[in-house]
Amino acid sequence: MKKLINDATAVVNDSLVGFELAHSDIVRVDHELQVVYRLDAPRQGKVGVISGGGSGHEPLHGGFVGYGMLDAACAGAVFTSPVPDQILAATKGVDGGAGVLHIVKNYTGDIMNFEMAAEIANAETGVAVETVVVDDDVAVQDSLYTAGRRGVGLTVLLEKIVGAAAESGADLASLVALAHRVNGAGRSMGMALTSCTPPEKGSPIFELGDDEMEVGIGIHGEPGRERRPVAPAKEVAAMLVEPILADLDFRGADVIAFVNGMGGSPLIELYLMYAEVAKILEASGVRVARSLVGPYITSLEMAGCSVTLLKADDEMIKLWDAPVQTAGLRWGR
Amino acid sequence: MKKLINDATAVVNDSLVGFELAHSDIVRVDHELQVVYRLDAPRQGKVGVISGGGSGHEPLHGGFVGYGMLDAACAGAVFTSPVPDQILAATKGVDGGAGVLHIVKNYTGDIMNFEMAAEIANAETGVAVETVVVDDDVAVQDSLYTAGRRGVGLTVLLEKIVGAAAESGADLASLVALAHRVNGAGRSMGMALTSCTPPEKGSPIFELGDDEMEVGIGIHGEPGRERRPVAPAKEVAAMLVEPILADLDFRGADVIAFVNGMGGSPLIELYLMYAEVAKILEASGVRVARSLVGPYITSLEMAGCSVTLLKADDEMIKLWDAPVQTAGLRWGR
Numbered sequence: 110m111k112k113l114i115n116d117a118t119a120v121v122n123d124s125l126v127g128f129e130l131a132h133s134d135i136v137r138v139d140h141e142l143q144v145v146y147r148l149d150a151p152r153q154g155k156v157g158v159i160s161g162g163g164s165g166h167e168p169l170h171g172g173f174v175g176y177g178m179l180d181a182a183c184a185g186a187v188f189t190s191p192v193p194d195q196i197l198a199a200t201k202g203v204d205g206g207a208g209v210l211h212i213v214k215n216y217t218g219d220i221m222n223f224e225m226a227a228e229i230a231n232a233e234t235g236v237a238v239e240t241v242v243v244d245d246d247v248a249v250q251d252s253l254y255t256a257g258r259r260g261v262g263l264t265v266l267l268e269k270i271v272g273a274a275a276e277s278g279a280d281l282a283s284l285v286a287l288a289h290r291v292n293g294a295g296r297s298m299g300m301a302l303t304s305c306t307p308p309e310k311g312s313p314i315f316e317l318g319d320d321e322m323e324v325g326i327g328i329h330g331e332p333g334r335e336r337r338p339v340a341p342a343k344e345v346a347a348m349l350v351e352p353i354l355a356d357l358d359f360r361g362a363d364v365i366a367f368v369n370g371m372g373g374s375p376l377i378e379l380y381l382m383y384a385e386v387a388k389i390l391e392a393s394g395v396r397v398a399r400s401l402v403g404p405y406i407t408s409l410e411m412a413g414c415s416v417t418l419l420k421a422d423d424e425m426i427k428l429w430d431a432p433v434q435t436a437g438l439r440w441g442r
Numbered sequence: 443m444k445k446l447i448n449d450a451t452a453v454v455n456d457s458l459v460g461f462e463l464a465h466s467d468i469v470r471v472d473h474e475l476q477v478v479y480r481l482d483a484p485r486q487g488k489v490g491v492i493s494g495g496g497s498g499h500e501p502l503h504g505g506f507v508g509y510g511m512l513d514a515a516c517a518g519a520v521f522t523s524p525v526p527d528q529i530l531a532a533t534k535g536v537d538g539g540a541g542v543l544h545i546v547k548n549y550t551g552d553i554m555n556f557e558m559a560a561e562i563a564n565a566e567t568g569v570a571v572e573t574v575v576v577d578d579d580v581a582v583q584d585s586l587y588t589a590g591r592r593g594v595g596l597t598v599l600l601e602k603i604v605g606a607a608a609e610s611g612a613d614l615a616s617l618v619a620l621a622h623r624v625n626g627a628g629r630s631m632g633m634a635l636t637s638c639t640p641p642e643k644g645s646p647i648f649e650l651g652d653d654e655m656e657v658g659i660g661i662h663g664e665p666g667r668e669r670r671p672v673a674p675a676k677e678v679a680a681m682l683v684e685p686i687l688a689d690l691d692f693r694g695a696d697v698i699a700f701v702n703g704m705g706g707s708p709l710i711e712l713y714l715m716y717a718e719v720a721k722i723l724e725a726s727g728v729r730v731a732r733s734l735v736g737p738y739i740t741s742l743e744m745a746g747c748s749v750t751l752l753k754a755d756d757e758m759i760k761l762w763d764a765p766v767q768t769a770g771l772r773w774g775r
Binding site for chain 1: 444445446447448449453454456457458459460461463464497498500501505635636652653655672674675676678701705706707708709710711712713714715716717718720730733734735737740742743745746747767772773
């Protein structure tokens with residue numbers, strides 16, 4: 110295992126130390142509980158928006174804490190759900206009297222732990238907590254860690270859009286409705302050229318031959334739809350985009366198109382993939398209104414990419430364009 | 443070779459297609475010459491600032507074209523200098539009557555081709571062209587592709603700072619003086635955990651054993667100072683920072699500290715490395731005024747990192763903080 114780490118059991122904590130130092134103008138970190146907070150949390154009168162999940166997907170979620178996006182993020186161990194104590198602390202820590210929204214990727218452990226924390230928080234302080242589950246992955250119906258579809262790339266877009274609405278003063282009920290609309294209008298599909306090695310495991314989570322790729326992969330190396338010989342980018346793009354278009358009718362729609370890197374694929378390849386995705390969308394009568402290209406929801410050093418399409422109405426586009434100031438996404442301010 | 447590409451001979455061109463589509467609000471691309479321009483270039487009365495170099499280092503340089511940074515960037519083939527025709531076109535294309543500054547990393551081919559283009563441009567149009575060479579790498583004195591030190595991570599900081607000064611209306615002579623000051627005050631050192639494979643070569647540029655790393659690596663896989671067993675991050679940080687501190691006296695200075703990813707190392711490791719670098723700097727009496735952590739000058743999918751320190755005076759800090767709107771760096775606007 111070749112990694113820039115010290116102690117395999119302390120990677121998340123050690124990394125959060127550097128993250129806080131590098132972004133002390135945006136966040137503070139509770140190192141005991143491994144929760145990243147906006148510097149000015151809680152904000153009175155604003156709905157607190159929090160997320161979290163296993164580490165190893167950086168910049169998700171801590172990199173999306175800041176103005177116009179999340180108020181806090183809970184960092185679990187690598188590829189492991191955060192525990193209820195973390196989520197409970199974050200929920201209380203962002204409660205500004207207007208309620209708290211939990212954005213949860215659809216994995217069994219995450220769902221369970223966020224739910225438990227929501228119940229305890231409400232019982233202890235009376236805070237209103239609502240939850241939206243993201244389940245955008247068209248690759249598989251159920252998986253090793255999931256009942257139903259997995260939550261993947263759409264999480265980034267949803268956190269941006271819902272975070273912008275919260276920043277503009279939307280109430281909890283409106284945010285829940287918006288989040289459900291976004292989740293219903295977005296779909297994703299991913300692939301891997303290589304595996305990845307969680308530090309504490311010390312060995313790859315799956316094996317791939319030198320000429321093989323895995324299509325329909327999850328962000329924890331869960332098995333995908335099929336293992337195939339490595340193919341040219343234009344064929345890979347079709348393998349990712351066509352199942353998305355088959356699952357939801359995007360014809361004539363304006364979309365936010367997101368080509369995500371899994372961590373080990375360089376930008377030169379991700380932009381090339383985006384060109385191929387854009388060609389297919391144009392040929393399919395789908396208009397790209399906005400785009401995002403880069404490694405935003407990753408699987409450690411895995412090489413590969415995912416495609417997310419969101420059918421975006423005018424409100425979503427406006428919220429997407431709104432200012433954001435986080436470690437991972439920053440514009441307009 | 444596992445890559446998200448179509449034709450190994452067309453990777454740069456195919457990638458620029460996606461880059462332009464993804465950032466059409468910031469850049470336009472001359473696809474025949476592979477030059478990335480700011481949408482509003484040339485700007486009358488503003489010094490045109492251009493750079494360029496081999497591809498495979500993305501987001502450098504095309505990702506730094508835009509408001510507050512570069513006016514154009516020339517994309518050579520992977521790990522190959524751009525040719526004079528590209529640089530000539532870029533020089534003419536950003537000439538707004540106030541002269542043009544060439545920012546050139548210190549590689550023999552780059553120096554020669556930028557110089558030739560500068561001479562032709564001046565002869566043909568009378569435009570005043572000045573050149574600043576970046577040579578910040580303390581690892582080796584000469585190398586396979588270099589007389590003197592290589593130009594590496596400092597290039598990113600210099601393009602930001604000098605670009606901001608150009609945006610604010612500085613004249614050509616002032617920009618040259620500033621660029622020399624920045625180059626004189628910055629040092630870098632890098633290392634690799636893995637090699638990388640240029641698409642047209644189809645095989646790794648060097649071999650590293652499963653338990654080896656290369657310290658003092660260049661951004662084209664040029665041999666470094668030494669090959670060593672993989673070490674903990676804190677030791678790696680010391681191997682990178684100590685030669686920098688030994689080369690230039692940073693004690694008591696405010697620095698911009700930059701931990702750069704080589705392309706294949708995920709953010710979770712880069713932030714961890716930054717924490718280790720920050721510890722050494724604190725113990726050495728060096729104050730971090732600003733920081734940058736992420737993959738900004740890469741070597742395709744190479745795993746590893748580099749450290750750059752810039753002794754920054756108040757003017758440099760102010761220019762660093764100034765608004766920038768490029769694909770690769772964006773803040774404050």
